[in-house]
Amino acid sequence: MVIKKLRLNNFRNYEELEIEFSDGVNILFGDNAQGKTNILEGVFLAATTKSLRGSKDRDMIRFGQEEAHISAVTERAGMTHKIDMHLKKGRAKGLAVDGIPLRRSAELLGLLHTVSFSPEDLSMMNNGPEERRRFYDLELCQLDKIYCSNLADYGKALTQRNDLLKQIADNPSLKETIEVWDEQLVKFGTYLIRARKRFTEQLIPIVSEKHGSITDGAEQLKLVYEPNCTEEDFRQTLKRNLERDLILHYTSNGPHRDDLSLFINDNNVKLFGSQGQKRTTALSLKLAEIELIRGAIRETPVLLLDDVLSELDRNRQSRLLSEMEDVQTIVTCTGMEEFVACRPEGNTIYRVGGNQVNRI
Numbered sequence: 001m002v003i004k005k006l007r008l009n010n011f012r013n014y015e016e017l018e019i020e021f022s023d024g025v026n027i028l029f030g031d032n033a034q035g036k037t038n039i040l041e042g043v044f045l046a047a048t049t050k051s052l053r054g055s056k057d058r059d060m061i062r063f064g065q066e067e068a069h070i071s072a073v074t075e076r077a078g079m080t081h082k083i084d085m086h087l088k089k090g091r092a093k094g095l096a097v098d099g100i101p102l103r104r105s106a107e108l109l110g111l112l113h114t115v116s117f118s119p120e121d122l123s124m125m126n127n128g129p130e131e132r133r134r135f136y137d138l139e140l141c142q143l144d145k146i147y148c149s150n151l152a153d154y155g156k157a158l159t160q161r162n163d164l165l166k167q168i169a170d171n172p173s174l175k176e177t178i179e180v181w182d183e184q185l186v187k188f189g190t191y192l193i194r195a196r197k198r199f200t201e202q203l204i205p206i207v208s209e210k211h212g213s214i215t216d217g218a219e220q221l222k223l224v225y226e227p228n229c230t231e232e233d234f235r236q237t238l239k240r241n242l243e244r245d246l247i248l249h250y251t252s253n254g255p256h257r258d259d260l261s262l263f264i265n266d267n268n269v270k271l272f273g274s275q276g277q278k279r280t281t282a283l284s285l286k287l288a289e290i291e292l293i294r295g296a297i298r299e300t301p302v303l304l305l306d307d308v309l310s311e312l313d314r315n316r317q318s319r320l321l322s323e324m325e326d327v328q329t330i331v332t333c334t335g336m337e338e339f340v341a342c343r344p345e346g347n348t349i350y351r352v353g354g355n356q357v358n359r360i
């Protein structure tokens, strides 16, 4: 699938912008703070209804304006579609496809699939487990709507159980009702554990192949899913640790405490990886994600690369570029020379500056 055209009205720094993308590699080139990432954000928004940086709708509306419009023309299996989005201050966004209003944003999924990669994705390798759980959740939500609803229900049940743990301190007779929430957690949580396990198993051979190719066979990347509880022992663990949870006022076990470990040649990337290795690891994961989505929906997603190429050495850069061959890519950069040196042909280049975008 590809995005053919993007129109932004009163979105971020753009009063009015229309940009046509080629099916190959599109390079957005310009100084800092000129609005390159804002364009990627517009594409991502059209695909998912969510901001790439987790911003609220009101913050994406151009300063001093009340509303913003985003419209995207996409092509999938020879069919063209138009996505229209209307951001308003303090109200839900309006959404239409081919002129027909949509009631739920989930109906949009599938028209435009994106895989985005920005320097923030690196934090997955450096920070605590939340980022790695977020990786699971973002990927799996795109691939499996049931995962999405189970994740939301699990979150609600967890909040309820934690609230109840606090109330029991004042009212011990409530203790018997905890089992209701245990059952809910087990029901939704088991789905999450199973899906994460299966997803990791699917990802392992693809990631290892991608990483091997980027590093010319020098490095072997392995993923290990580390569930906090297994499907089998989740219920028992909740029971066993109830007294502790009552003291903590917090549910200390479950998939909300899961982790994912990454190993290069058997060394934990988080502990022993260099910056370059972390960057390559994150890239390998993204390339594997493209492959997985391709397998699942029989279409190639659009790749959004935000300022990630500059830190790769030339060899890794050109390997990445060769992987991008048949994937529509939109990439931002400030220094373009080395990039174009690796891949002189087939790029469409845009200069971004002064709240304008000009094709070169």
Ligand SMILES: Nc1ncnc2c1ncn2[C@@H]1O[C@H](COP(=O)(O)OP(=O)(O)O)[C@@H](O)[C@H]1O
Pocket: 011, 012, 013, 014, 030, 031, 032, 033, 034, 035, 036, 037, 038, 039, 059, 060, 061, 062, 063, 332
């Ligand atoms: N809601 C908004 N209205 C107007 N301008 C905005 C808004 N949000 C961000 N900007 C402007 O966008 C610019 C940053 O754009 P960005 O795409 O992040 O730049 P870069 O080219 O470095 O990727 C800044 O100049 C900022 O002031």
Ligand SMILES: [Mg+2]
Pocket: 036, 037, 038, 306, 307, 332
């Ligand atoms: Mg940027």
